[in-house]
Amino acid sequence: MAFLEIQNLVKHFGSTHVLEDISFTLEKGQVLAIIGSSGSGKTTLLRCINFLETPNYGKMRLNGETLFDAEDQATLKEDEIRKKRLHFGLVFQSFNLFPQYTALKNVMLAKELLAKERPDYKANKKAIHQEIEEQAKGLLVRMGLEDRMMNYPQQLSGGQQQRVSIARALAMEPDILCFDEPTSALDPELTGEVLKVIRGLKNSDSTMIVVTHEMEFAKHVADKVIFMADGVIEEWGTPEEVFEHPQSPKTQAFLNKENF
């Protein structure tokens, strides 16, 4: 049984069909790259996986547990969804850091709020906070931001902001970390530092889904690649299969344009 199973996912916005019958699986520790031109549905797929959109049809299972089933109302409850979201982390294209908090506080905030639900919170308040702070600092150091912890987002470069947002997502210890075009809002000279961090995460065995326009990155870092066009998966395979021997004419056309 695969770690993540997506079955027959369908998403409509009114009469626009954004996702048509999407199915794929992902193994633990693998990196999946989703490529395709704008409007192909890649971002919507990622948003469905993170419960930011509700699919009209389909199922989603993680580690054997059904997280989402369009036909089972019990899986659609707001309270349930909030807990299930924590299986996934999402790094946004435009970072979406909280501007009123320092880098460190950005990483700590959600974890602190969640800790308040722990039964032992009142008794061990101090120790819990200390632990959360240590973890957050450790993550920021790992992101190469040891001198930037006390800076506010506006004082950081785009690349630094994106690294803070990766640390923020990692702080929740998600089973699968998702990236929505993590370098598209960055100047070319800043994309390198963010890609390097993501590459580093691969080496630490994180399971990741990366929606990207960086073909070189997809080729060299991903274990599996999905090429999407018009809301369907046109091609799904290893980077070698997709990039070297694409079967679908749409994939071939897309890759030709990209390699131009």
Next chain:
Amino acid sequence: MQQFLEQLPIVVDALNDGFLQTLKLFAVTLMGALPLGLLISFCSMSKFLPLKYLTKTVIWIVRGSPLMLQLMIIFYGPGLLFDFNPWGGGENGRFIASAVAFILNYACYFSEIYRSGIEGVPKGQQEAGQVLGMTKSQIFFKVTLLQMVKRIVPPMSNEIITLVKDTSLARIISLQEVIWAGEAFMKGSRGLSGLVWPLFFTAIYYLLFNGVLTILLGKLEKKLSYFQA
């Protein structure tokens, strides 16, 4: 000049009393309208359409008609229509009626400012909170609220300064605020009569108080300038 200097302490004393009532109305309105406005703004953004449109209609009526008229309707209306006076008599009754009218009126204006502030916070902020497992109320209080406050300080400052001056409208139902106190010296008050200058003199109170408010609100704006939203 001699005469003016003799009159001045008497007039200032009366105007001080009046201005105290002005301040009281100002403070009570603010304390009532700031939270009520937030509630109204949530109603006006509700996904439950009947509530949304009912709220929008109330806002339209309140913002679309003169506050002076609203004061008179609220104060005299119940007595004229139902032969019933909910406000009680005397200055206290006039104050309660004024406070109700002002709170309702200003809450509607504030609600629209809140709405613009809340809708101005990028959707990505809410989504970032959601994917981190925060609850709706955690997202509102820990993420959205301060960004909203920062956005609404300038328009809110405008409304608050307008409110200081608008309290003078309560004169129409004879609330004994500072304009009423100044005007009283024309007909006769505290042994003086036929004086027009005390009415003009009240402007100093408004100017000084609004000066202080402008400084305080400017400080708040500066305090929130440490981040960009």
